[in-house]
């Protein structure tokens with residue numbers, strides 16, 4: 092089949108994809124500091140989730156019996172009036188005045204402000220751009236899979252109702268129920284949470300901006316899954332924040348939600364299975380991201396432009412217990428498989444440096 096000629100001597104199976112090479116060049120240079128796996132990448136990856144998950148097949152969503160009864164009644168009456176909200180539709184960028192009022196979206200305003208100029212300049216939809224930026228961004232992190240990217244989401248959206256994006260202080264029950272409502276099984280929550288291996292917090296504890304969730308926030312490795320299973324010993328700050336629990340390493344931040352899902356019987360075995368299995372983690376993350384990226388969209392209406400996404404570098408370190416820790420520090424929680432043997436990294440006890448702001 093003839094390929095479409097794109098800029099700078101590149102080609103694509105579909106002409107629709109050519110514009111994405113131009114977007115790629117622009118964001119690698121002007122959003123991701125020349126192709127780094129830094130703060131903008133982390134924030135862009137987080138944004139893919141927040142634009143996607145604020146979606147419920149039975150829109151709007153609120154807990155409670157009376158509401159559920161009313162919701163079903165309204166739903167049955169108005170299917171024809173398309174009261175469904177969609178997902179990955181860019182509504183978080185189009186309706187910042189409403190969606191940024193949701194407490195769970197605290198902090199995404201910064202990356203939205205950075206990103207908005209690019210879809211406007213290249214005339215692509217906000218929804219496409221958000222998913223593209225996440226896929227390109229994470230490809231800058233060694234060890235990441237090369238994510239799928241499908242283009243063609245409409246540039247029209249309704250604001251998503253608040254209360255649909257999980258919070259770090261939510262119980263495992265609540266998080267699992269919310270994901271189930273959006274179409275994800277418990278294992279898939281864990282698969283998506285591989286994203287927290289290239290992540291840090293700015294807003295749970297505002298006084299400790301850039302505090303990472305694992306010791307290697309610039310690498311898409313399995314350390315997040317190991318370190319979240321270590322016994323918590325101290326808070327990196329004063330510990331008075333809702334959604335935070337004690338972490339095992341100086342300078343590391345632990346979300347209560349990650350702590351709970353690492354130990355919950357519904358998610359613990361998937362969690363543990365990634366501890367020393369980079370390939371499994373990367374493969375499952377890719378599959379779950381493909382699903383999330385077209386939530387509420389129809390795959391058949393989109394064009395596969397995955398060939399534009401760069402191939403990530405492989406990871407070079409091997410999974411290990413941080414220096415200063417022993418197997419006795421692991422709180423293994425999977426009842427059907429033993430925790431895999433890991434050696435401790437040599438040297439003095441690991442402490443973790445913050446992710447520098449860019």
Ligand code: HEM
Pocket residue numbers: 130132133134136137139140197198257258259260266283284286287289290291292293294295296334346348
């Ligand atoms: C149980 C569900 C989840 C909860 C409760 C949760 C919560 C959080 C919180 C509280 C932060 C810190 C934000 C800040 O203070 O700046 C964060 C960061 C992050 N989250 Fe999640 N998250 C969840 C799932 C996900 C998923 C599914 C993805 C992507 C697929 C994701 C990607 C990220 C990334 C990349 C960051 C780092 C952002 C940065 O470094 O600026 N999260 N998450």
